[in-house]
Amino acid sequence: MKRKITLKQIARELEVSISTVSKALKDSDEISKDTKQKVKAFAKLYNYRPNTIALSLKNRKTKNIGVVIPDIVHHFFTTVFRGIEKYANEHGYNVVVCVSDESYEKEVFNMELLANGSIDGFIMSVSAETQQKNDFSHLKEVMEQGFPLVLFDRVIDEINCDKVVMNDERIAYDATAKMLAEGKKKIALVTTESYFNVSEKRAEGYKRALLDHGAEYDKDLTLVLPFKGIEESYIETFVENQNFDGVLCVNEIFAVLFMAATQKKGLRVPEDVSVIGFTDGLLSRYSTPTLTTVAQHGERMGERAAEMLIEKLENEIGFDEEEVYRTEIIEATLIERGSTINK
Amino acid sequence: MKRKITLKQIARELEVSISTVSKALKDSDEISKDTKQKVKAFAKLYNYRPNTIALSLKNRKTKNIGVVIPDIVHHFFTTVFRGIEKYANEHGYNVVVCVSDESYEKEVFNMELLANGSIDGFIMSVSAETQQKNDFSHLKEVMEQGFPLVLFDRVIDEINCDKVVMNDERIAYDATAKMLAEGKKKIALVTTESYFNVSEKRAEGYKRALLDHGAEYDKDLTLVLPFKGIEESYIETFVENQNFDGVLCVNEIFAVLFMAATQKKGLRVPEDVSVIGFTDGLLSRYSTPTLTTVAQHGERMGERAAEMLIEKLENEIGFDEEEVYRTEIIEATLIERGSTINK
DNA sequence: TATCAACACGAAACCGTTTTCGTAGTTTTC
DNA sequence: GAAAACTACGAAAACGGTTTCGTGTTGATA
Incomplete structure (x- = not known):
């Protein structure tokens, strides 16, 4: 050795x-x-x-950034991570990842661990459980300790820090409007339980589009699925019992399941039913027909988050200068494929 | 602050x-x-x-493990990473990830960076370019510097270190044999260019199964697709011109594309054509019909890799004790779904 | 020839720990 | 009452760097 x-x-x-x-x-x-x-x-x-460690000790900078995400086996988070890693690497930073696994406890534990010198700042998306508990003291804690923090996607209004989000409301509006413009009248919504603020925002955009275009908002056309353990039968029952000619799903799994259920019922996509999902992953690209979907541009979100964090890290804030926080909106785009009627 | x-x-x-x-x-x-x-x-x-950094300096241990993988937006690598992160975290280690992006240069650069004190050992899967170039001096280098190294999936025979692999040859054999047992006679193979040793092993298993069961091996029934930029038309042309009643694909994307092409031609899956893929990802689970596929158990691979690495890290090898390296085989399993005829 | 700046280098502090070893002060022992 | 043995603590080195501040040796200047 x-x-x-x-x-x-x-x-x-x-x-x-x-x-x-x-x-x-x-x-x-x-x-x-x-x-x-x-x-x-x-x-x-x-x-x-x-020796990097010696330098870290001397400079009180590790050149590491900590990423805390709820899940890694998930297309959206993976792409965001990709963007973070890419930008960070290009700028001389390494990335240490902790997966909270949607658990509040793990999230807190991991952040405390990282805060003991391993990293210079955080990029994170809070876990489902944290959102439910509504307890963000660990975030406040690290901020008080002087760690820059950038939240993305699942952000917290009451935490004052840099944020990178998507315009969920507007793109849901656009997606819904697109189906209305195709001539569809009864658009359904498939969403998750509401403690996810992103799902909520998508639902709002959906409603606003309906009302704006003189379509009626029918509560029965909203299917709320549990966060874990989706049963195909929930969807099939809904498809069986409801009348609809379009559907907006808050993720691509719901979309592809919904599509399969409607096809099984004998309805054609997109002629009888238009389908739009969120997340431009493999499922959307390789389903039959291919899925019209909302591209969240996760990689760009990751890059921007990393950029914002590194900027904070390198520009030591002057004494008594007021800290200023930004919220960056990454514009989602609608990718038109085979599950809607496109001109 | x-x-x-x-x-x-x-x-x-x-x-x-x-x-x-x-x-x-x-x-x-x-x-x-x-x-x-x-x-x-x-x-x-x-x-x-x-302070973690001070401890690292003092103890000459960082309690960090470095993971270098070719890609992170990829189901298999993501699951392996999940396993690594999980095991590492449970045992007091953090994980720093570098993505080589299939590039030799980035791989070398990242490893050198990490080797300057950031981590105690490596877990990695080499990039495509590295396999092509057949240059592994950077791996030898870190090993000489005393870093334990665990390779997984894309391993290198000439490097003497701990390894975690899948029994690609055997599971490909089993998958092929399964289709033959269904009564299929002409089984095709869809694979990638051969510098991936995993693809090669799968091809070998495929051939051996054919010969063992008295089916003939027909070179024309093997479709070799490029690593990047798959054109759907390659597959469609193949499907159009060849006669087959079963197909083994080395990943799930190929499988789902192949399935779509055969269905488009008017053939039924699995009645006319059985399809088996590799990687039990979203595509396999949510395609129509659902895909019979080889589950690689990436998470288990990751866990084992982390376990092997940490064991090496904690059991400082006695002086002049001979270092012993293990190769662990994670048994893949065939998940039977709708794209084959199951009893 | 005394003074001074420039040059080239070294000593030491510092980052935050751990750990070995030394040592006052107290208590025990004979 | 002196030696031995504890007790409870501190000084200092070490991990591997960076950086400030000396300092001895030149050669130039007055």
Whole structure:
């Protein structure tokens, strides 16, 4: 086991002081040309790299950012993560990920762990349980400790920090309006239980579109599915008993299940029923017909979140300068595919 | 910005030495009961937590493990990562992820970065480009530096380290045999270019099953698709021109595309054509019909990889003890769904 | 020749811990 | 009453860097 070489060893070997080696490697003009060359040559030969941990301790910066997400086996979060990792890496940061698994306790635990020196700032999307409990003291805590925090997607209004969100309400409006424009009259909504503020916003956009276009909002046309353990039968029962000619689903799994159920019933997509989902994942791209869906541009969200965080990290805020927080809206776009009638 | 409290501050506040504080918090019996209580109370009040970075420097252990994978927006890698993260977290380790994006250069760069003190060991799956170039000096390098390394899925024979793999050959054999047992005669194979050793092994299993069961191996029934930018037309052309009644696809995207193409041609799945894919992702679960597929148990692979790595990390190898490397095989299983004829 | 700046380098502090070792002060022992 | 043995604590080194501040040696200047 060949230990990595340190300044101390180089210094001893070359019979100079540690400071000299350090300065020589930094091309300080305190050091003579001769010595610099000697040191650099030696360092290169032994492939010297400064120890990250020592630097972290000295600089009180780890160059690590902590990402806390509810789930990783999930297309949206994965793409956001991709964006974060990409941007971070390009800017000299590493990313340490903790998965809260939708659990409040794990979320708190992980954040405390990371806050003990492992990272310089947080990017996160809160867990379902946290949203339900409505307890955000752990977020306040890390902010008070001076950690910059960027929330994305599942954000918390009462926490004052940088945020990256999607215009859920508007895109749901647009999606609904699109189906109305196709001539559809009875548009259903398939959503999750309401403690997810994103689902709620989508529902609002859906309603507003109906009312704006003179369609009536029928409560019976909204199907609320549980967060975990979706039973296909819920959907099939709904499809069996309700009359509709379009549907907006808050994710692609619901969309593809709904589509399958309507087809099974003998209805054609999109001729008889238009279907629009959220999340442009594999399901949307490879279903039959392909799904018209809302692309959330997760990667861009991740990039922006990372950008905002790193900006905060690098621009040490002046003393008594007022901290200013931004909320960035990433515009979702509707991708038209085979499950709607497109011109 | 409230800095986290340090031993030094507690010491000053309580008018004792730093050593005393440190020992008191560790319940050392060098310290009197009184002092211990005083210190502990104060520490609890100010919510003292030892600084991770300082500990890392002191102990030369970061309690971080580095994960380098080719892609994160990919069901299989995501599940493996999930397993790693889960096991690591349960055992007091954090995970820092770097995505190589299938690029040799990024892979090398990221590993060098991580090797400068950020992590204690690596878990990785090599990039496509690395496999093509057949250059593994960066892996040898980190091993020589004393970092334990666990490879999974895309492993390298010439690198001597712990490995976690799937029995690709055998499960491909089983999948093919299953279709033959259904009475299918002409089984096609849809695979990727061959520098992926996993694809190669799957192809071998496929061939062996054909020969073992007295079916003939027809080269024309193998469709090789490029790694990036699959054109649907490649598949459609193949489906149009070849005669087959079963197909084994090396991933679920190929499987679902193939299924769509055969259905479009008017063939029924599974009556006319049986389809089996690899990867038990959303596509397999929600396609119509649902896909019979090979479950790779990525999560278990990740857990095992993490377990192997952490075991190496914690059991400092005795001096001159011979290092022993293991290759663990995670048994894949065939999940029977609607795209094959099951009894 | 005394003075001074420039040059080239080293000592030491610091980041926050842990841990070894030394040592006052007290108690026990004979 | 002196030596031995505890007790309870502190000083200092170490992990691997960076950086400030000296300082000894030159050569130039007055």
